[in-house]
Amino acid sequence: MLSIAFGKRCPxxxxxxxPIFFTAxxxxxxxxxxxxxxxxxxxxxxxxxxxxxxxAGCKQVRTLQRRMYFGLLEEAETRLARGxxxxxxxxDVIQRREExxxxxETAA
Numbered sequence: 001m002l003s004i005a006f007g008k009r010c011p012x013x014x015x016x017x018x019p020i021f022f023t024a025x026x027x028x029x030x031x032x033x034x035x036x037x038x039x040x041x042x043x044x045x046x047x048x049x050x051x052x053x054x055x056a057g058c059k060q061v062r063t064l065q066r067r068m069y070f071g072l073l074e075e076a077e078t079r080l081a082r083g084x085x086x087x088x089x090x091x092d093v094i095q096r097r098e099e100x101x102x103x104x105e106t107a108a
Contacts, residue, residue, distance in 0.1 A: 006072040007079065007088030017068060024064035031057035069108040 003009050012018075035054035038044045049055045076090045085091055093100070093107050 002072075003086075004089060006076055006090045007086030008072065008075060017071070020064055020068045024061055024068065027057060027064070028061045031061060066108070073104070073108040 031054050035058070036044050044052075047055075073090065073094075076088065077094055079086065080091055080094060090107070093102065097104070097107055
């Protein structure tokens with residue numbers, strides 16, 4: 001998937017992406033298990049952070065995911081700038097971002 005989406009082969013197990021991915025995955029599982037059904041009871045999103053431990057977990061997961069996906073996006077952007085296209089999906093998104101009406105955040 002990584003190679004199709006971002007033009008990067010799956011990294012060896014000892015690279016910096018691997019622990020980020022597994023930490024985010026483990027934390028996301030924990031957050032999902034303890035978070036209340038906010039979609040079903042929308043008022044729960046207004047519970048203060050001090051009484052809503054799931055909010056801190058959600059923020060950590062988002063931080064880890066952003067670190068990983070923005071890093072992959074930057075690698076694809078750098079490759080394109082050097083003229084080293086791999087033909088991956090993200091390169092097309094980068095080149096057509098304005099046409100697609102996507103922000104950098106949405107692309108990542």
